Amino acid sequence: MVKKFAFIDKSYKPTRNDLICLFKVTPNNMSYEEAVNNVALESSVGTWTPVSSNQKYVNRLGAKVFAVSGDWAKIAYPQELFEEGSVSNILSSIAGNVFGMKAVKGLRLEDIKFPKKLLESFPGPRYGIEGYRKILKIKDRPLVGTIVKPKLGLNAKDHAKVAYDSWIGGCDLVKDDENLSSQKFNPFEKRAAKTLEMCDKASEETGEKKGYLINVTSEAMTMLGRADIVKELGGKFVMHDIITAGFASLETLRKNCKLGIHAHRAMHGAFTENPDHGLSMMCVADFARMAGVDSLHIGTGIGKMKGGKREVGEISEEIEDRKVVKTKHRLAQDWAGLKPVFSVCSGGIYPGHIPYLIKNFGKDIIIQAGGGIHGHPNGTEVGSTAMRQAVDATMDGETLEHYGRSHKELMSAMEFWGKVRF
Ligand code: CAP
């Protein structure tokens, strides 16, 4: 006789070879048990009816719902279910059909705990925090970055000039915006050549190492060609839109390109925002660390984008720490040998936000501002200087108000944006 809910086993104790998922399940016109059983079967070896083609040896690969608390369920998956080193393959099981099943009104995958062997089949970051600091020769302060604005429309020459002014003013990093790739108004090759030339010039003139995070996102072969161009021109970093391009594309880039990878998460909000449905940013961050990004946008808790302080803080720990402890909706994780990823705080940031960002997320962050630099009333170069001054003041334990009295760039930024509230 087939057990009624064969994928539920509350007496099961997960082993160190299991992948664990934390799901919030909202059943659709059925009992919680039936809904969660459906989730476990569809995301592992089952379908809506028993099949005559089943074999006994397949049964041991079935997922097991082993803990339920309120709407939340933990499901264990034996790691043999998954292809090693493939984010897409894991997602197609645990975050695949299940989100569209009639059995659930809502289904939220909040966090995943990976077993060591599966985790170590992924490369993780090539550089991570330490590697970026080494390339840029910056020991113990947050990195200051900007996004060239306007986000689209500038030609390659003007783009490079905005980048140059940003570096000269004090930025360490300049990046492309997520939707700039190789449009007719600013073709990739031309932009790469001109902007990297300006990057070298600014490095020489300031005596500081500068970096350009150029967006190579495209179909795989073109993307790799672009990464090669960057390398030939002496660039040290590329940027990738990990959600719109996809994790397989990211894995291709990590495998074939030895440059630092800056990961933009544009489009994540389409599936991370609803607390009752979709995939959390925590899960995205897990896969990004495994696939090997070196820096990742995680939010700010304060700027123009959604994402509260607690959530952003927890994601930052998740991608930086060796051992991540369990919280209410986060599972513990030992990251073994996978390097820490640099957290990127961006979106509506201006110098007045710096003390908050450093206080809450520490010095191992990349602080990025587009509008908050190029929108300065005295222009990009002064805007960059104001941002660097805000970082220096905060690292020296001084208030921006006090520091601003002897640093006019910062003072004018504070006066200009002082009343901004998001
Ligand atoms: C920031 C930004 C980033 C956002 C994305 C933008 O510009 O370039 O793409 O930070 O959000 O276009 O909005 P501003 P997140 O500094 O001008 O706001 O980092 O949360 O993924």
Ligand code: MG
């Ligand atoms: Mg952007």
